[in-house]
Amino acid sequence: MSQATQTQTQTPSASTAPSTLRGADRPGWAWLFGTRLSAEEQERLAREDKIRDLLPEEEEDTIGKAYDSRLLRRLFTYMRPYRARMIAAVILMSISSLLSVAGPWFIGQAIDQGIRAGSLPQLRLWTVIFLLAAVLEWATNRSRIALMAYVGTRIVADLRSELFRHLHRLSLNFHNNYSVGRLMSRLISDVGVLQDFVTWSITGLARSGFVLLGIIVAMVSLNWRLALVTFAVLPLMIWLTNYWRKRVRSAYRATRTRLSLINGYLNESISGIRVTQSFTRERRNFQHFDDLNRSYFDANVDAARLTAIFFPGVDFMGALATALVVGVGGWLVLGDALTAGTLVAFVLYVDRFFEPIRELAQRYNTFQATMAGCERLFQLLDTQPDLVDAPDAYPLPPIQGRVDLENVFFQYKDGEPVLRGVTLHAEPGQRIALVGETGAGKSTVIRLIARFFDVTDGAVKIDGHDVRHVTQQSLRSQLGIVLQDTFLFGGTIADNIRYGRPEASDEEVVAAAQAIGAHEFIAQLPEGYQTQVGENGVNLSVGQRQLISFARALLADPRILILDEATSSVDTTTEKQIQFALDRLMEGRTSFVIAHRLSTIINADQIVVMDHGRIVEQGTHQELLARRGRYYNLYTMQWAAQNGGGFTQN
Numbered sequence: 001m002s003q004a005t006q007t008q009t010q011t012p013s014a015s016t017a018p019s020t021l022r023g024a025d026r027p028g029w030a031w032l033f034g035t036r037l038s039a040e041e042q043e044r045l046a047r048e049d050k051i052r053d054l055l056p057e058e059e060e061d062t063i064g065k066a067y068d069s070r071l072l073r074r075l076f077t078y079m080r081p082y083r084a085r086m087i088a089a090v091i092l093m094s095i096s097s098l099l100s101v102a103g104p105w106f107i108g109q110a111i112d113q114g115i116r117a118g119s120l121p122q123l124r125l126w127t128v129i130f131l132l133a134a135v136l137e138w139a140t141n142r143s144r145i146a147l148m149a150y151v152g153t154r155i156v157a158d159l160r161s162e163l164f165r166h167l168h169r170l171s172l173n174f175h176n177n178y179s180v181g182r183l184m185s186r187l188i189s190d191v192g193v194l195q196d197f198v199t200w201s202i203t204g205l206a207r208s209g210f211v212l213l214g215i216i217v218a219m220v221s222l223n224w225r226l227a228l229v230t231f232a233v234l235p236l237m238i239w240l241t242n243y244w245r246k247r248v249r250s251a252y253r254a255t256r257t258r259l260s261l262i263n264g265y266l267n268e269s270i271s272g273i274r275v276t277q278s279f280t281r282e283r284r285n286f287q288h289f290d291d292l293n294r295s296y297f298d299a300n301v302d303a304a305r306l307t308a309i310f311f312p313g314v315d316f317m318g319a320l321a322t323a324l325v326v327g328v329g330g331w332l333v334l335g336d337a338l339t340a341g342t343l344v345a346f347v348l349y350v351d352r353f354f355e356p357i358r359e360l361a362q363r364y365n366t367f368q369a370t371m372a373g374c375e376r377l378f379q380l381l382d383t384q385p386d387l388v389d390a391p392d393a394y395p396l397p398p399i400q401g402r403v404d405l406e407n408v409f410f411q412y413k414d415g416e417p418v419l420r421g422v423t424l425h426a427e428p429g430q431r432i433a434l435v436g437e438t439g440a441g442k443s444t445v446i447r448l449i450a451r452f453f454d455v456t457d458g459a460v461k462i463d464g465h466d467v468r469h470v471t472q473q474s475l476r477s478q479l480g481i482v483l484q485d486t487f488l489f490g491g492t493i494a495d496n497i498r499y500g501r502p503e504a505s506d507e508e509v510v511a512a513a514q515a516i517g518a519h520e521f522i523a524q525l526p527e528g529y530q531t532q533v534g535e536n537g538v539n540l541s542v543g544q545r546q547l548i549s550f551a552r553a554l555l556a557d558p559r560i561l562i563l564d565e566a567t568s569s570v571d572t573t574t575e576k577q578i579q580f581a582l583d584r585l586m587e588g589r590t591s592f593v594i595a596h597r598l599s600t601i602i603n604a605d606q607i608v609v610m611d612h613g614r615i616v617e618q619g620t621h622q623e624l625l626a627r628r629g630r631y632y633n634l635y636t637m638q639w640a641a642q643n644g645g646g647f648t649q650n
């Protein structure tokens, strides 16, 4: 049962109301006086109860500190190659900040020395200076942003490539446990947040701090009494910022977690749409999606309400400070204690004073998101591959194809042995079929041969070389692995066939397809070998996909071939075709086949019957039938199921 249906049975209760609803959405007095919930609020509580179990634990989605020197230091190492550009951006930022602070002072001069002194040349001079300063400010700002956008984009491109390479180095165990959705979110959203941060926040924050400081210095030096009047609104401002900062943290977290739920559910629903349609689950899915969607909507509305409190609040503080400055300043001007130009400059400063404060508060959030994103990205980058080449690993020389498993023990988790003393010898060119109940350990055996995991005890040897002593690259390049879920990459059929040997000629590609028996259907496609497959490509049947993957394996020409349940999901005609292709593919190679249909492995040189991690029988088809043991039972059961009657051995 899915989590969604499990949670549907829960009854909504006000005591378990989500913190965002309790804190930000509901007015305080409603809780204080126990006012009844409106129908809409009750509905929302019911919805939140349904999705509660799906929300990540607080620790999993740590919002992170707004400032973490360790993370920042590491982030700065990525900026090092672009140091020159960053220094240039900082210089430009300083110039534009100074010009921004100087602007109101120029206006003050234009009024006092031009208008009040009745001097047209002075008025002209200060106006031109102001204009030039504005143009220069625009130009420096523009260049700073362009430089930082370049640096941000480069850093993100570098980091993305590093992550991509790192993901390819991580072992199968890691990929089994880390969902594709989570990886995509690291590669796309976390990296994206970082780009925003580098482009906008680093110099943007510095500029805001710089301008704020400059304005304070300018105001105090112009008239310290009036400056104090302006600062009178600061306590109110600090209170408002703190109020907002505390609440916005959980509000944004709520929107983020709900958005990730929507994305995850969309991903799952689209991937599993066939199953949904075949079980006519659409209505339930619509309902669940509506719940998620509404919950995201509600969280966004909460966040928007907070924004609606804060930003107009800052504007109001600005207006309040302006009123104070105009009132007190005007009174000083009337008493000749202040010039009109200084007053105008002050009014302009007050206006600019609140802009960086607003910016700093707004960036606080980005800062938190960036630190959390960085933490997750670096954690991923720090994940060590479970399997690394030994320091003295040597490349496996070209092999004949002898495979030996010597008393192999293996466990995925401590205390849960999966293989218990497996010994198996395959001569070059032999076909080995692994059979047994589900969970017997067949796939584990082939994973150990390909060294996707290391044995816990014993050894796996290829041509006498312990697989732990050779480089992984040299080992896998001599193995061909064809899995049950055939994966075709975006590109043409020809590209897919030459995936393991990109340098293969067109003739070799066609020859491989012909040998496998795939040429006929490929030739009939409108664009033949140039037909696009993979996502958005032509629709191929399961059997056709398998044939392409066989041609791919044949062209790569490995000495050892591993086939995982390759014939379990196709009809009888296709199975015959595939059987032909397989026979062709396995010719002259050591092959390990896991086939659930025993009829396909009758010709194997050795049939290895596994049970609970041990080999319980071993021999040819005839030998094992004659023994009337485990294999005989498995075979006769399948034979009866497929032919509707009892099996008689002739």
Ligand SMILES: Nc1ncnc2c1ncn2[C@@H]1O[C@H](COP(=O)(O)OP(=O)(O)OP(=O)(O)O)[C@@H](O)[C@H]1O
Residues within 6 Å of the ligand: 173, 176, 412, 413, 418, 436, 437, 438, 439, 440, 441, 442, 443, 444, 445
């Ligand atoms: N990545 C893993 N982590 C932990 N346990 C695993 C992992 N893969 C397999 N197992 C466990 O190891 C045991 C053997 O699994 P294995 O896949 O080798 O069986 P199998 O014989 O190939 O089964 P099937 O025919 O169903 O594919 C099972 O009990 C399985 O639950």
